[in-house]
Amino acid sequence: MAKETSIRVCMGPGGIASGGEEVLRAFGRELKKSNVKAALKKGCSMHHVGCMGLCARDVLVEVVLNGKTYTYQYVTPDMVSTIVSKHVVGGKPIKEWLVDDSYVNFIKKQTKVVLSDCGRINPESLDAYIAVGGYEATRSVLKSKTPEDTIEIIKESGLRGRGGAGFPTGRKWEFCRAVESDRKYIICNADEGDPGAFMDRALLEGNPHAVLEGMIIGAYAIGADSGYVYIRAEYPLAVERLRLALKHAKKKKLLGRNILGSGFNFDIKIKLGAGAFVCGESTALMYSIEGKRGMPRITPPRSTEAGLWGKPTVLNNVETLANIPYIIRNGANWFASFGKGKSKGTKVFALTGKIKNSGLIEVPMGISLRKIVYDIGGGIEEDKKLKAVQTGGPSGGCIPASMIDINVDYESLAKVGSIVGSGGMIVLDEDDCMVNVAKYFLQFTQSESCGKCVPCRVGTKRLLEIMERITSGRGKTSDLALLEKLGNDVKSASLCGLGQAAPNPILSTIKYFREEYEVHIAGRCPSKVCKELLxxxxxxxxxxxxxxxxxxxxxxxxxxxxxxxxxxxxxxxxxxxxxxxxxxxxxxxxx
Amino acid sequence: MASLATIFGSGAMTNSIREIEGMDVIFIIGSNTKETHPVIANKMLKALRRGAKMIIADPRRVPLVKAADLHLRLRPGTDVALLNSIAHVIIKEGIHDAEFIADRTEGFEKWKKSLTRFTPQYAEKITGVPPKDIIRAARLYGGSRRAGIFYTMGITQHTHGTDNVNTVANLAMVSGNIGREYTGVSPLRGQNNVQGACDAGALPNVYPGYQMVSFPLVKKKFEEAWGTSLSGKEGLKATEMMPAAIKGKLKALYIMGENPVLSDPNMNHTVKALESLDLLVVQDIFLTETAKLADVVLPATCFAEKSGTFINTERKVQLVRKAVVPPGDAREDKWIISELSKRMGYPMDYESSSEIFKELGELWPALAGITHERLRKRGIQWPCPTKDHPGTEYLYRAGFPRGKSSFTPVQYKPSAELADKKYPFVLTTGRNLFQYHTGSMTRRVEPIEVHAGEPYVEINTNDADKIDIANGDMVSILSRRGRIDAKARVSEIVPAGMVFVPMHYHEAAANLLTNDALDAHAKTPEFKVCAVRIKKK
Amino acid sequence: MINLTIDGKNVIAGKDMTVLDAARRAGISIPTLCHHPKLTSFGGCRLCLVEIEGIPRPVTSCTTLVGENMVVKTSTPHIVELRKTILELLLSDHPNDCMVCEKAGDCTLQDLAYYYGISENPYEGERRTYETRDGNPFIERDMEKCILCSRCVKVCDEVQGVGAIDFAYRGFQSKICPPFERDLDCEFCGQCVAVCPTGALTGKLWAHKGRQKNVNKVDTVCTYCGTGCNLTLHVKNNDIIRVDSAMSTWNEGWLCAKGRFGYSFVSSPDRLKTPLIKKRGKFKEVSWDEALDFTASKLKNIIKKHGADSVGGLSSARCTTEENYLFQKFIRAAVGTNNVDHCARL
The missing domain is CATH 3.30.70.20 (Alpha-Beta Plaits)
Structure with missing residues (x-):
């Protein structure tokens, strides 16, 4: 394989948006036209792959020739004939179109585990996944490990939920395993709702089988015979690839009755969500699958005791599940060797905002924020001054530039009033107004509140109104105290994570950027963002x-x-x- | 009710409403419980939430069908065939309660033989219910020892109503679902105090407490109690009074709080009967269709204007309290009766209704332990023989009053008037959720009138297509006895070949159409089956 | 049995009890709006939050089961502050027109606002306003007063098995309504009205019939079907102004449309108010003496001429047991025939 010539076109969310399909078609045309096969006297494969990461420079195209990989950036269809004739046939890479050192840094400084095959293999091919070791983990678990052994491996690996809360996955499985029931379920939460986060989408589009494999292993471990992927309908490509993957897996007896002759039965259904943010909350998600309105309920009972249709249920996020096959294949210690303290392994972040290399990155837990922003991200756009990094989406908080050396892990971020969350990471520079940023996220959570509990339904509305007041020049000096008091009360009194975290963007910006609020109340927006103050x-x-x-x-x-x-x-x-x-x-x- | 009394010893609901919550199987036949007894339906829903199963046998897709596990959509009037077949399967599958049958019943073998032909396949021919559903119903009901049967007029208002009740009782006995908590045979009574009226002796064959007028010893007891000589001859039943009036045998009728013009079958016949009387006295709260025909109208009081007791469908005696003063010169019924009695030369002086109740209790041991004083705290279910007795939630714990109770072999008989070429539809009458009986009260409640003030006829979608009737069309419904006009409600609620007309609307009185053929024993009219024709207006 | 401490008091509770039930049984009051003892718990109003030692955040006592040696505090300053905030938030989106509200004096929200002394609204802001009125004739739905406690949704689904209403929309615009916001078209049992803690759901018949003050409440039995539901008549100035039913009755407070809303016939202008005798085909109003004398003498004549068996009496399943007893006794003893029956078969 190494010697074969192959061309990979990025068709992740960024790649498609930048015209990846046209580029792929152009390659098809050009390769045929120039009769590459004859010219090279050997095959040249061309395929689309999932997200390669550096979305800012899409369409990314990799040409693997004589074992060496060259990456082209900003490829458009009109560049394709030149690449084919000069590089693929002629053997001479076109230097000025290739990525620069900053890309090399972007790739090199990352540690890819869950994304390791994403962007390399054809996501629509089961064989491609198997060729890189796919379903080996399933085979080994079903053949030689008890469910308890399997759970033990995941526990030892230290894997924690990648959806946001960071609950230890192995322990969740263990709880569910311990409950006696005629029926159990495992659900993959693919209701990725944070604005700007797209790692789950990239995974499902780039390597859907890894997620399915994670589910099969999880189902075996807890004793479930039925699974759901709850995925938002706004991800049509992910749904399509998932459907295809399910079809292929069923055909290969990797799903269904008597999987790989082991006697274990398990099947997966896809359930489309209607795009309600709150349906990412586990209990609301389960109600939604049941056909009810997605509204969280109070736990206990935990879902592992009484979840979907009242049966014990494990709900894992896409990224969590996609990690499972790699952990089983490489061992718990290997996985635990990445990361720091209680946060093991790697985490995928969607690095966006005022950053040079925006895209999808995978880094070991505990890496410093500075490394992410400056080494991988290549620094701030136009080399402006970093102001803050917002992490964790609408439920997260803002970390000021002064704390750039903080370690990015569950505990450290929580300590400063933010969260890892699903992995959104927005870089803000001196031109960004922190009050406006906080208002933006609050607008989102307020309109996505399910309406069930008073602090969230009415409280976030009142918070938003105060923020609107402040950003439009009608702020009062008492508003800051009111924001803090109400924000903390909403945090304490809300029913689910949505409401409990909704005030985070406000509270963290007040904490670190109080004077910006005060200036707004005085009638000025220093970053010149708040229209009505200009x-x-x-x-x-x-x-x-x-x-x-x-x-x-x-x-x-x-x-x-x-x-x-x-x-x-x-x-x-x-x-x-x-x-x-x-x-x-x-x-x-x-x- | 009378036939249930013959079998078990009492015609009331054997068990109590509270027990519904604890039942595992609820079998409803001929009762639209959700509309006619909504709060009892709530208890049933509570049981279903707990995991109980529900079987509904009804030609109509009544609202509870939505919640039921099994709907047996039998043809109107074929209940005997259905229930016999269910019994047939229970015995065939050996899930009957042999111990109960041996200990507490008689006539099992003879009855069993009478069921031989009622295979599910045979029953299907008569009822139209698929054999697999009959088998499933048998397994559900017969396989449970916490199963209750509920029925109302869908069982009794047939010329073979007594037969129907007998088959229901047979089913309860064969599965041992009687005489224990969470089981029983439960006729749901349609009116607030129909139980009390029966208990108090407003029946032509019995004195208060179901004591036969034809038994000389009983008669003597009451003659002594009431201080006068009494007739030992059974009187006329309500449905026999009208023909008697026409024949000139009945000259005077005193009606208290009833509206037979609308409630009796074959309305033209009823009007003719009332008009042939020498004296018609009607005591009511409104000038009803019946009162309009009266010679004397006496203004009476409604439930909110008097004190006394109502006895509900589960034999629970409950206290009714006076809340408001009656309008104008309207008087309490007991005052009117006493005054009339005094003028007839038989003074009846009671200080209060509690004194009257006490007298009733002295004449019937089942009520002996109940006083108005005790009822102030809560209702008490009879029998309650002594002052310290808590009342009886379910009957026959210790056995049947008659010793052993008998299985009654019953054969299927078709209804008196079947659909034919000229009158191709079967008409069933009944109630809806909002109106009550002849509507004298509910039709004077504004929101109810606004929401449900219009008469209608339910027609099956396919039938409506065939005769070119659309939802909302005015149609005429004609029977051999009369004709009414009403709006068509086209739906799947009634099956093809059947129409349903609610009984509440005087402007489209269902009883202009109904057949006054009676059940031979109970003298209940066949409201549930007669033949009609539908014509678009 | 579980031993726990609530506000320093040793409390013994059943193992399936919630902290809320245990507290209330021990005489410790915890405010609630969405909780209803006959419905599954919701946990949305957040008023019943308590602190439990060892649990980092306040928890809703209506959903938390008691635990051995649990230490519960129901009214720490923090908890009281949270409750006040919640009430302030609710009232900031409420018409606050108690002076004309049908529910005033009988309103849980009003009581709690009073108890916690919520006199000011610290939040200026939008209030939900709805232009359209529900056109159904039974139930007034003033959704501006709705606090989305879900009791109506739950009672309609869990008790009535109907599911006529549910939550719609999201965020601040969340609202409870029938499908597609059409007019309510349901069984109109009014169970939702009975459990509504605010003035959002009231009987249309109740409007302007009088305040809760000086209402005479009379417990009695429904006059319609044979179920015999216990109900309470609210009487003012000799007029029934409302009907409800207590949760402690055997029917658990549940009624149907007839029982709950079918009472106004009592004061119908059509009621018969004087005895009438038909003379030459027309009814004439007469005195009781005239009517009774006329009837008695007519009856006596007929008996004399045709015998007692030519007289019949139809008693009534609508009347009391006592009246039925009296009626049949009259027919049997005063007239002398057994021709007495009633409509049991009809």
Missing amino acids: TYSIIEELCKGCCACLRACSSGAITGEKKKPHRIDQSLCVKCGACFEVCKFKSVDRE
């Missing part, structure tokens, strides 16, 4: 009277004759900023 005016001395602003203004607020300084009528201005953008002479002042 005033646009024209600096007469600089205005050439070109009328560009006048034409751009949609509200008729700008008046003035040609070649004479223009004026903005503040009573009509809607603060859209169009004048500011069009003025070539920097004569529009924004304050």
